[in-house]
Amino acid sequence: LLALANGDRIKDKQRSRNSFVVDMDKKLAAENLLEELSSYHGAIIRQMKQMVDVYIKLAELETRREDTNKRIQLPREIRCLRQLELVPVVTATVPIDCTCQYNEGSFPYFKGLAESVMVMNGINAPKVVECFGSDGHKYRQLAKSGNDDLRQDAVMEQFFGLVNTFLRNHRDTWKRRLGVRTYKVVPFTPSAGILEWVDGxxxxxxxxxxxxxxxxxxxxxxxxxxxxxxxxxxxxxxxxxxxxxxxxxxxxxxxxxxxxxxxxxxxxxxxxxxxxxxxxxxxxxxxxxxxxxxxxxxxxxxxxxxxxxxxxxxxxxxxxxxxxxxxxxxxxxxxxxxxxxxxxxxxxxxxxxxxxxxxxxxxxxxxxxxxxxxxxxxxxxxxxxxxxxLKALQRQKAWKAQKMNTKGTRMLNVH
Missing domain, CATH: 1.10.1070 (Phosphatidylinositol 3-kinase Catalytic Subunit; Chain A, Domain 5)
Known part of the structure; x- marks a missing residue:
């Protein structure tokens, strides 16, 4: 819901800003649902919004070229967020309870982010950050913002997960342990989000x-x-x-x-x-x-x-x-x-x-x-x-030109 509500939240400096499509109907519907949920789950919605805002700021954090492959200190506004006891670590695997009864301690909640991040090599300079969970584990995550639409990665991972379910339910593929390795992808805006860092x-x-x-x-x-x-x-x-x-x-x-x-x-x-x-x-x-x-x-x-x-x-x-x-x-x-x-x-x-x-x-x-x-x-x-x-038109023109060249070559060969 928060990702849909942030559907138009794209940096003004984004090179491919115009290529991101915003569905305003979905955005308004998500905002209305969040407002309705806030009336009886206000604390949860408030903490989740705080966490999402911090992650977006982290993903869109400006870095210098010389910072690549180095650790940099996070701004205070990102470091100061702590102890969100109602929000799970976004890249942690939380078992689904069909009764929806998640008792205290049934999932690791967000305790905060490390004070520094590693800036990775890449056009959009993604950052590797450690998120501290209430279970004592450090969850490595990749904060990414740029021209790639992480919503696409997220739905592809959902598709892989469905395929894995079918492969596990079939005797021959289960016996061979066939499957596609997946990882968590959590988009917060069309261009910013968090990915699970695949350790090892x-x-x-x-x-x-x-x-x-x-x-x-x-x-x-x-x-x-x-x-x-x-x-x-x-x-x-x-x-x-x-x-x-x-x-x-x-x-x-x-x-x-x-x-x-x-x-x-x-x-x-x-x-x-x-x-x-x-x-x-x-x-x-x-x-x-x-x-x-x-x-x-x-x-x-x-x-x-x-x-x-x-x-x-x-x-x-x-x-x-x-x-x-x-x-x-x-x-x-x-x-x-x-x-x-x-x-x-x-x-x-x-x-x-x-x-x-x-x-x-x-x-x-x-x-x-x-x-x-x-x-x-x-x-x-x-x-x-x-x-x-535009690309379809260019592709069609190229195809027609190729066809005309081929036809002309054949006519020359005939005559």
Missing amino acids: TVPLGDYLIGSTRNGGAHGRYGIGDWSFLKCREHMSNVKDKRIAFQEVCENFRPVLHYFFLERFLQPAYWFEKRLAYTRSVAASSMVGYIVGLGDRHAMNILIDQATAEVVHIDLGVAFEQGLMLKTPERVPFRLTRDIIDGMGVTGVEGVFRRCCEKTLSVMRTNKEALLTIVEVFIHDPLYKWALSP
């Missing part, structure tokens, strides 16, 4: 490439191979991209299988984690394919260093929006050489293929329920789900 994970790009100093796994194990920077340079300089790609493949061998050799030293443990990785890739690939999930570069896929499962983040490019990018994404999911290398000698055959089939089978069986959720997404006035009229 590392982006595939960080493991494979690392920094320019160490070169990651490719630098450690790719003896005699080209460096990542040389591969990028070669791809950009050579006119024939197919030949350039083949040359890069010959001189830049996959190394992801070393991830399991480094971390899981016992043979049985190594086999178990490699199996978990393959199953996780299969399930997430099929679910991502069904919803048209794009932008799956190596920094948007995390791998859990304890379980070897993959976690997909940054879910803003969905429903085949990747086809509308300057360089269209024509692949249904990420299945590059390094991804396959982690599966072992059988590659995509065997475990991966069978798990893909089982996942798709369960989704097909429950297609009515899944389509109901997807239709809600489609008819929701979040304009970014669809192709804008």
Whole structure:
């Protein structure tokens, strides 16, 4: 309700301010509901509004470029909020009670935020903050504000959760422990919100490439191979991209299988984690394919260093929006050489293929329920789900121009 009520709360300096669509009817309805609830749950609504306002200020906090990858002190107006005993930690998992009887101590409430945050690398400079819960735990969270609409990430996580429910209820997929790793996404405005920090994970790009100093796994194990920077340079300089790609493949061998050799030293443990990785890739690939999930570069896929499962983040490019990018994404999911290398000698055959089939089978069986959720997404006035009229016109003109060029070439060949 608070997110809907804040539907028009977008920073004036936001570069893509005009791309966020505000449903004023929903905003007014949410405000009326909050006003009605305040009459008999005033303390809860008041504390929740205080917490949301602080999180929005944190997400929109201005930082300098030199603050990247450093800790900065939070302003007093953010640090001073303490002891909201009626508000749970937003990224904590609270078991649902069908009787709605949540007694004291049944959930960790918000005790406050740490005095400093870590500013992460990125266009919008997201901040990693620690939230103190009444249970004594520190909940790491990512405060994000910028051009990405976190409402899209939130509904995608809801979809993943529904798919996981169906996978758990089917014998074959439950036996294989198939599922998509999820995390909490809590939008407070169209452009600001909080995400659960997935502890114990590392982006595939960080493991494979690392920094320019160490070169990651490719630098450690790719003896005699080209460096990542040389591969990028070669791809950009050579006119024939197919030949350039083949040359890069010959001189830049996959190394992801070393991830399991480094971390899981016992043979049985190594086999178990490699199996978990393959199953996780299969399930997430099929679910991502069904919803048209794009932008799956190596920094948007995390791998859990304890379980070897993959976690997909940054879910803003969905429903085949990747086809509308300057360089269209024509692949249904990420299945590059390094991804396959982690599966072992059988590659995509065997475990991966069978798990893909089982996942798709369960989704097909429950297609009515899944389509109901997807239709809600489609008819929701979040304009970014669809192709804008301007982009559609540009796309149509490009398609017509390509068609005319092809037709002209054929006529020249005939004559």
